[in-house]
Amino acid sequence: MARILIVDDAKFMRMTLSNILMKAQHEIVGEAENGKQAVELYRECLPDLVTMDITMPEMSGLEAVKEIKREFPHAKIIMCSAMGQQKMVVEAIEAGAKDFIVKPFDEVRVSEAINRILL
Template sequence: MAKLLITDDAAFMRMTLKKMVTDAGFEVVAEAENGLEAVDLYKEHRPDIVTMDITMPEMNGIEALQKIREYDPEAKVIMCSAMGQQNMVVDAIQKGASDFLVKPFDESRIKESLEKTLSK
């Protein structure tokens, strides 16, 4: 069973995503509410995949993506963005993100993204 770290500053979004990924057969090993926490939790848990919100306080998702990929160049990070953040999504993909999801989340798209990312 693949292990996930969910990163989002909104507790409701973490809860929603956690339910969708556990329903799809994945295990959530940790949750972070900002990029700094995500980097520390990644090092502690070494999850198979990280879902990373782009816009967060303290350290945004793109900075956290870069720090995680510096620590582990093989890290698989799926960026999550709201509509209208296309420039940031392009930036994240160029910096090594595996995929991206647009909020509000679509359950079938999440499952597809997780499976595609795992098989890379």
């Protein structure tokens, strides 16, 4: 069981991920709707894993990954992206994200990505 921070500007997406993760016995330690909140919540909660949307207001997921990794080099972050954002996904991986999952979320793919990263 992992402590997970969910970051997405769409409440529906946060809810969807939250349901998938709780079904897999994970604990949701926080939810953020932009990169700035994500960085603040990461510092507060120190989660085992973060699911991070790429496109968000105030601070993008890409910027948030860079900031979190600067402070916490061992942070485990999975990017969440809509189709057609491959270039951003590559940038996110270069910035330190461990993997990415594509929206709409596939329960099996989400669980596989999380289990692989937590091992």
